[in-house]
Amino acid sequence: MIETTTQNQKLEFSKIAEQCIKQLELQIDKSFDRINDEIDTLLDIKMAPLNVSTIIYKLPSPQTVKIDIKIKLSNEVCCGRVSNQMDEQSALENSILQPLSYESELLKENEELNKLQWIGYYGEKNFKVGQWIAKWKGDLLNEVGGLYFNDGKKQGQWKEIIENYLEFMKWGHILMIQGKISGELFIMIKRLVGDLMIMELKLEIGQIWMINIILENKQFILVTIKMVKKLVDGIQNKVGRECKNNYINDYKTQSGGGIYDNGVKIGNWVILGDQFKDGNEITECGQYENGKKVAIWEIKWKGNEKIGEGLFDDQAEGESVKIGKWIDLDEEFSLEHQMIYKGEYQNGKKIDRWDICGGGLYDQRGNKTGTWVEIYQGLQIKAIQIGEYQNDNKTGRWDILQKDKANKEFKQIGGGSYNYGVKIGEWIDIERLKNGQQVLWNGDYSHGQRVDRWNFWCVEDENNEFLIKGGGFYKNGVKNGDWVNFNEEFSKEKQLIYDGKYQNDKKIGIWHSFQFDKKNFQQIGARYYDIQGILKVEKNIYLTYQGNLKNGYKVGQWQTLYGSRQIGGGKYDEKGHGKKIGQWKESSVDFPDEIIYIGEYNNDGQKIGRWDIEVWNHEKNQFGKIGDGQYHKMTDSLKIGQWKEFDSKDRSIIYIGEYNNYGQKIGRWDIEVQNDQKKQFEKIGGGSYNNSLKIGKWVFIQKNRFYEGEYNNDKKMGFWKKFDGQSLSRLRSCRFYDLNGIKILKVSSSFMHIGNLRNGNKIGKWQTWLYDNKYIGGGLYNEGGSSIQIGKWTIIDDSNPSYVGEFSKNGKKIGRWDIEIWNHEKNQFEKIGGGSYHKMTDSLKIGQWKEFDSKDRSIIYIGEYNNYGQKIGRWDIEFKKYQQHQFEKIGGGCYDERGIKVGQWIFIEGYTKFEGKFNNDGKKIDLWYLRDSRYEKEARGSYQDDKEHGEWEIKTSSGTEKGCYSNGRKIDKWFLEYYERGSRRQKQIYY
Numbered sequence: 001m002i003e004t005t006t007q008n009q010k011l012e013f014s015k016i017a018e019q020c021i022k023q024l025e026l027q028i029d030k031s032f033d034r035i036n037d038e039i040d041t042l043l044d045i046k047m048a049p050l051n052v053s054t055i056i057y058k059l060p061s062p063q064t065v066k067i068d069i070k071i072k073l074s075n076e077v078c079c080g081r082v083s084n085q086m087d088e089q090s091a092l093e094n095s096i097l098q099p100l101s102y103e104s105e106l107l108k109e110n111e112e113l114n115k116l117q118w119i120g121y122y123g124e125k126n127f128k129v130g131q132w133i134a135k136w137k138g139d140l141l142n143e144v145g146g147l148y149f150n151d152g153k154k155q156g157q158w159k160e161i162i163e164n165y166l167e168f169m170k171w172g173h174i175l176m177i178q179g180k181i182s183g184e185l186f187i188m189i190k191r192l193v194g195d196l197m198i199m200e201l202k203l204e205i206g207q208i209w210m211i212n213i214i215l216e217n218k219q220f221i222l223v224t225i226k227m228v229k230k231l232v233d234g235i236q237n238k239v240g241r242e243c244k245n246n247y248i249n250d251y252k253t254q255s256g257g258g259i260y261d262n263g264v265k266i267g268n269w270v271i272l273g274d275q276f277k278d279g280n281e282i283t284e285c286g287q288y289e290n291g292k293k294v295a296i297w298e299i300k301w302k303g304n305e306k307i308g309e310g311l312f313d314d315q316a317e318g319e320s321v322k323i324g325k326w327i328d329l330d331e332e333f334s335l336e337h338q339m340i341y342k343g344e345y346q347n348g349k350k351i352d353r354w355d356i357c358g359g360g361l362y363d364q365r366g367n368k369t370g371t372w373v374e375i376y377q378g379l380q381i382k383a384i385q386i387g388e389y390q391n392d393n394k395t396g397r398w399d400i401l402q403k404d405k406a407n408k409e410f411k412q413i414g415g416g417s418y419n420y421g422v423k424i425g426e427w428i429d430i431e432r433l434k435n436g437q438q439v440l441w442n443g444d445y446s447h448g449q450r451v452d453r454w455n456f457w458c459v460e461d462e463n464n465e466f467l468i469k470g471g472g473f474y475k476n477g478v479k480n481g482d483w484v485n486f487n488e489e490f491s492k493e494k495q496l497i498y499d500g501k502y503q504n505d506k507k508i509g510i511w512h513s514f515q516f517d518k519k520n521f522q523q524i525g526a527r528y529y530d531i532q533g534i535l536k537v538e539k540n541i542y543l544t545y546q547g548n549l550k551n552g553y554k555v556g557q558w559q560t561l562y563g564s565r566q567i568g569g570g571k572y573d574e575k576g577h578g579k580k581i582g583q584w585k586e587s588s589v590d591f592p593d594e595i596i597y598i599g600e601y602n603n604d605g606q607k608i609g610r611w612d613i614e615v616w617n618h619e620k621n622q623f624g625k626i627g628d629g630q631y632h633k634m635t636d637s638l639k640i641g642q643w644k645e646f647d648s649k650d651r652s653i654i655y656i657g658e659y660n661n662y663g664q665k666i667g668r669w670d671i672e673v674q675n676d677q678k679k680q681f682e683k684i685g686g687g688s689y690n691n692s693l694k695i696g697k698w699v700f701i702q703k704n705r706f707y708e709g710e711y712n713n714d715k716k717m718g719f720w721k722k723f724d725g726q727s728l729s730r731l732r733s734c735r736f737y738d739l740n741g742i743k744i745l746k747v748s749s750s751f752m753h754i755g756n757l758r759n760g761n762k763i764g765k766w767q768t769w770l771y772d773n774k775y776i777g778g779g780l781y782n783e784g785g786s787s788i789q790i791g792k793w794t795i796i797d798d799s800n801p802s803y804v805g806e807f808s809k810n811g812k813k814i815g816r817w818d819i820e821i822w823n824h825e826k827n828q829f830e831k832i833g834g835g836s837y838h839k840m841t842d843s844l845k846i847g848q849w850k851e852f853d854s855k856d857r858s859i860i861y862i863g864e865y866n867n868y869g870q871k872i873g874r875w876d877i878e879f880k881k882y883q884q885h886q887f888e889k890i891g892g893g894c895y896d897e898r899g900i901k902v903g904q905w906i907f908i909e910g911y912t913k914f915e916g917k918f919n920n921d922g923k924k925i926d927l928w929y930l931r932d933s934r935y936e937k938e939a940r941g942s943y944q945d946d947k948e949h950g951e952w953e954i955k956t957s958s959g960t961e962k963g964c965y966s967n968g969r970k971i972d973k974w975f976l977e978y979y980e981r982g983s984r985r986q987k988q989i990y991y
Contacts, residue, residue: 120148121969127152131970140976264291273299273329282333286312293320299329308340313347321348330375360389367392376400376430383430384410393421400430414440422448439486449477458486458495468495468516469553478505487513506533510649514545528649553578560587567623568596579605594651596623599631607637613645627654638663653701654681657689665689671700687711705732715741719754731769753778753796761787768796776829777802782811801852802829805837812842819851833860844869859908860887863895870899877907891915911935916943941965 120132129152133145146158258269265288273282286297292314299308310326322328322345329340343354349366360372368389376383387398399415416427423445431439443454455471472483479502487496500511506529513525523545529535547558553576560568570584580586580601588595599611613627627644631637639659647653657669666689672681685699685706694711701707709720716737724730734752736744744760755766755778763785768777779793788811795803805817816836820829833850837843845865853859863875872895878887890913891906900922906915916928924943931938941952947968954961963974 118145120145123150123152125152258288266290282329289314299327310345321345323347383413385415387418390420394418395420400428402430416445424448443471443474450474451476456486468497470497472502478502480504500527500529503531503533508533547572550576560585562587570601573603573605577605579603581605588646595646604636607631608633615651629659632661632663635663657686660691662691664692666691673701712739712741715739716743717741755781758785761785763787768794779807782809801832801857810842813837814839814843833862835865838867838869841869856908856910858882863892866897866899870897871895872897872899879908893918896920 117135118132119135120128121130123129127150128148129150131145131147134141144159147155149155258265258271259267267288268286269288270283270285273284281302283300284297285300286293287295293312294314296309296311298306301307308327308329310322310328311324312320313323314320325344327340327342333340341354343350343362344352346364346366350362351364351366353361360368360374361370363369369391370389371386372389373384373386376385383400383402385398385400387394388396395418397415397417399412401410402413403409404411414428414430416423416429417425424447426444427442429441431441438459440457440459441454442456443450444452451474453471453473455469458468468486470484470486472479472485473481475481481501483498483500483502485498487498495516497514497516498511499514500507501509507527508529508531511527511529512523513527515524527535544561545558546561547554548556554572555574555576557571558569559566568585568587570580570586571582573579573581581603583600585596585598588597594616596614597611598614599607600609602608608631610628610630612625613629614623615626616622617624627646629639629643629645630641632640640661640663642658644654644656647655652674654672654674655669656672657665658667660666668686668688670683670686673684674681684701687694687698687700688696690713693714695713697710699706699708706723707720708723709716710718716735717739718737720735720737721731722733722735724732731752734754736757738744738760744757752769753766754769755762756764762781763783765780766778767775770776777794777796779789779795780791782788782790789807790809790811792806793804797803802820802822803817804820805813806815808814814837816834818831818834821832822828823830833852835845835849835851836847838846846867846869848864850860850862853861858880860878860880861875862878863871864873866872874892874894876892877890879890880887890908893901893905893907894903896902900920901918902920902922904917906913908914911934912930912932914928914930916924917926919925923946925945927940927942929938929940936957938955939952941948942950944950944967948965949967951964952962960977961974962977964971
């Protein structure tokens with residue numbers, strides 16, 4: 001054991017350690033090129049880790065410091081510790097570092113709470129007690145943890161995870177573990193991304209000086225932490241000095257640090273700003289007294305440029321508060337968002353006038369009041385907004401102004417009105433995309449939510465030229481209906497927009513994507529979203545639209561090309577309204593390369609007269625007519641008369657029927673589906689409409705499934721069948737709807753249960769059918785509407801077995817019941833077991849039974865029930881392995897006259913097989929064997945009153961754990977035996 005040094009020796013030691021660090025930094029600089037060359041060589045030939053240099057510094061007796069630098073180029077963690085196999089003096093002189101093998105894991109910011117798991121017990125007062133261990137992402141952290149007293153305080157030797165791990169933008173995170181073995185403190189460092197060099201300094205007991213050198217992309221990032229930790233009554237106090245140095249892109253910055261006294265900050269400190277990162281190095285400099293900020297604090301940029309300052313007042317209770325004149329930073333201050341506030345605080349609240357590139361007044365309560373000029377928060381550009389505050393709420397008209405690049409003056413570009421801080425009426429909002437493109441939005445607010453039609457303009461900054469326009473409708477603040485929207489990466493060079501439909505802010509149906517430049521407007525793709533807004537299908541489409549634009553609108557003659565082949569086109573009005581006029585040949589919105597529509601637009605851009613539908617014939621390599629219909633001449637694009645038209649989502653489906661003069665479907669409509677082999681359309685079903693409302697019997701196809709049932713005023717009612725594939729031969733599921741069209745029952749399984757309902761209750765005869773329309777079971781329900789089964793029944797269980805027997809008038813099982821399972825080879829049920837129910841007592845099992853486990857159909861129990869429904873005597877257990885057809889006996893045991901397990905047993909629960917002894921109270925005792933087939937886990941140990949007790953051995957695929965239990969809890973030390981990766985040598989660790 002090293003004797004405690006005097007205070008002077010400690011100070012002398014600190015100076016020498018500082019010199020060590022400086023010499024080490026100097027040596028690193030000199031060795032930089034050589035290390036790079038050696039790393040390149042290692043990367044080429046994949047050698048073992050290289051010991052770059054070893055530096056020994058002699059300190060005043062008895063301290064000896066050795067710094068061992070190691071480079072680890074694989075993704076494994078490189079760490080080391082001082083060997084305890086030698087005597088103490090020898091260890092001090094030689095300081096042999098032994099590598100430990102861990103797997104590398106990426107530690108993301110703020111994820112340690114999710115990935116780090118502490119495991120142990122809580123005492124009566126919710127204190128941690130006994131042994132506690134730690135797991136990282138499910139893997140045991142070797143030797144991490146320790147013991148707690150009953151009062152929740154730590155005792156004895158501990159190895160802990162330092163909670164405040166360091167973060168640097170260029171190389172990620174470090175997880176540091178500190179421990180104490182054989183009286184020696186050491187540090188293990190997990191480097192989770194990139195390469196790693198580690199140095200360790202061994203000092204006197206209770207002290208640790210750590211230097212980490214990280215090597216990544218052949219650039220050094222140096223972190224120096226100097227601290228002393230002491231363990232006092234289970235509480236870890238921090239004393240001494242802490243400082244942090246960063247090397248970022250070969251540029252050294254003094255990041256921060258200060259002095260602790262018993263874990264409390266005192267004296268001068270430099271702390272990192274909340275947004276501190278590479279390129280945004282903001283620090284705060286000032287003084288702490290008893291852990292509270294006092295006096296003047298300065299805010300600095302990159303360590304030396306002062307950009308803000310102000311006073312803190314140390315209040316008797318609570319935290320320090322800002323007072324007096326302040327130059328403060330915006331919470332989102334950055335290189336791109338340099339917003340600074342100037343004004344006065346009173347007891348931590350802003351008062352009077354504050355300037356923010358203009359500014360305004362605060363009242364005595366710290367609320368904004370009167371006219372204000374503020375930075376517009378929606379943009380990362382030089383834009384301001386001007387308006388009135390009343391009791392800290394915006395009110396009345398607010399204008400948004402932006403500085404013109406030509407004459408450097410502010411010009412209004414948007415704005416609108418507020419009512420007590422809530423937007424109302426017409427607004428022009430400004431949005432700034434990630435790439436700097438500016439978008440103007442124009443529409444109405446109601447109670448702070450966007451409503452009705454909103455239009456947008458994408459604007460080029462230099463001359464405010466409109467690049468593209470679009471928009472759509474809002475309902476209660478969310479997008480609904482048809483929309484033309486822009487891509488988030490929209491720019492002058494990449495003008496990508498989308499056309500489709502929203503439902504409650506979710507994209508649904510088909511959405512088309514278009515790429516535009518000043519010469520072409522090209523459809524480049526299409527996506528299909530389901531009703532939940534989930535993308536289901538995406539495909540590329542190569543349509544090009546050629547023509548002229550005027551103020552963002554199409555004008556004059558336009559052509560539609562598929563590749564180099566023209567497939568359509570027509571004319572837009574010359575007034576710049578974007579309206580189609582005259583004869584047009586236009587591609588289908590949903591199938592642009594396969595279907596075209598030919599007809600006429602009037603001067604208002606509405607379809608009129610006859611329109612033909614043509615489809616591409618791949619054999620003839622041309623379009624051919626397949627359908628047509630008429631539009632009303634006087635009403636906007638209103639279909640009338642007989643029509644033959646495609647399904648909007650599936651070009652293999654055609655509907656044939658009639659529209660009335662109001663554009664409503666009436667009468668019989670037939671459905672034709674294209675035969676995949678014959679390539680011809682064939683009639684498969686249909687139904688009737690009354691003013692576009694479906695009525696009566698219908699057969700239709702949707703998403704390659706047939707549906708058969710009845711409509712009442714466009715609402716499904718009664719019994720509906722769903723069939724698999726394009727035929728009515730393979731029943732897939734059944735559904736029941738009430739008179740309001742609400743689904744009250746859905747049956748989706750290998751077996752369909754078909755019958756009648758009354759007020760949601762089953763009545764009368766019910767049948768069970770196999771999916772291929774084969775009758776296999778069923779029975780009767782009483783007519784009272786309480787869904788009680790009566791009489792003879794064959795009950796089909798979805799998990800395979802069927803039960804054949806009789807129900808009493810009260811719905812209770814009586815007499816003999818047989819159990820059958822499905823034989824897939826013979827395509828029928830076969831008897832496998834069963835037993836009897838008491839005739840006088842409700843569903844009480846008696847006598848000999850052969851039955852399935854209630855949760856596992858691969859387990860069968862064979863034995864006897866007494867007249868009270870209790871298991872007695874010998875019960876055997878049979879088990880059927882996966883993908884086997886026969887059951888085999890694997891164990892069993894005895895029940896006493898009370899129905900309690902006693903004596904020797906072999907049984908299965910879940911994936912675990914148990915073998916051992918029960919006492920006369922049905923509790924596990926003595927030696928037991930457990931085998932878990934799912935996790936390849938075996939265990940062997942003793943029980944006492946149903947709880948683990950004494951020595952246990954647990955074998956898993958990763959190793960063997962050995963230790964003792966007491967009353968169901970692990971006690972004392974446990975150790976794990978395992979084989980190192982890539983080695984046949986066995987290792988042991990204790991926890």
